[in-house]
Amino acid sequence: MKRSRTWRPVPIERVGKFALLGFATTVGVAWLIAALLHLPGGGRALNMASVAESRLAVRGHNVGFGIKISQPRTGSEIGSVGFPFYALTYSRGATSAESLPPLLRAMNEYHERGIDIPALGTPSGWGDPPLALRPLWIGMLADTVLHGGLWWLIAIVLGQHRAERRRRRCQCPRCGYSLAKDYLAGCSECGWAR
Numbered sequence: 230m231k232r233s234r235t236w237r238p239v240p241i242e243r244v245g246k247f248a249l250l251g252f253a254t255t256v257g258v259a260w261l262i263a264a265l266l267h268l269p270g271g272g273r274a275l276n277m278a279s280v281a282e283s284r285l286a287v288r289g290h291n292v293g294f295g296i297k298i299s300q301p302r303t304g305s306e307i308g309s310v311g312f313p314f315y316a317l318t319y320s321r322g323a324t325s326a327e328s329l330p331p332l333l334r335a336m337n338e339y340h341e342r343g344i345d346i347p348a349l350g351t352p353s354g355w356g357d358p359p360l361a362l363r364p365l366w367i368g369m370l371a372d373t374v375l376h377g378g379l380w381w382l383i384a385i386v387l388g389q390h391r392a393e394r395r396r397r398r399c400q401c402p403r404c405g406y407s408l409a410k411d412y413l414a415g416c417s418e419c420g421w422a423r
Contacts, residue, residue: 251377259310259317262295263358267346308358314368317361319343
């Protein structure tokens with residue numbers, strides 16, 4: 230006789246772990262995209278294509294896989310990175326608020342500009358995006374949920390694979406305890422199927 234499965238709520242710490250893993254993946258993917266652009270041929274690898282400038286020639290855009298760089302005529306540079314949504318942004322050439330104290334002004338500028346990384350070999354010709362630090366909250370949240378959900382699915386698939394492998398060996402699918410004597414009675418160690 231097959232026993233019915235009872236629904237158990239997911240522990241909040243497990244949700245927190247996958248949310249943290251999703252956040253780390255979001256930042257890692259955004260920084261990887263920015264770092265790839267510094268490699269020789271990085272612009273081609275990220276499928277960066279220069280979109281025709283408007284008639285007023287106010288700004289030019291470079292848009293590619295997970296990155297958008299906008300360069301207004303003022304000489305400043307604004308960029309967004311992330312995949313599948315833009316999660317982090319930076320701006321170059323923007324002046325900090327003069328009303329802030331020197332330390333806070335320096336921290337604010339660092340937050341706006343991002344972390345500079347050196348170019349390797351020949352510059353790609355597509356600008357030099359830093360490792361951005363300023364979040365785009367909606368994109369950051371969407372990417373975190375998406376990446377955390379992907380990690381959750383990977384954990385479920387791997388857990389099911391492990392449980393099936395244990396069943397074939399007559400072990401408890403949950404804890405791995407040997408149930409060779411009486412598999413149908415359930416596990417005396419963790420209480421599975423009891």
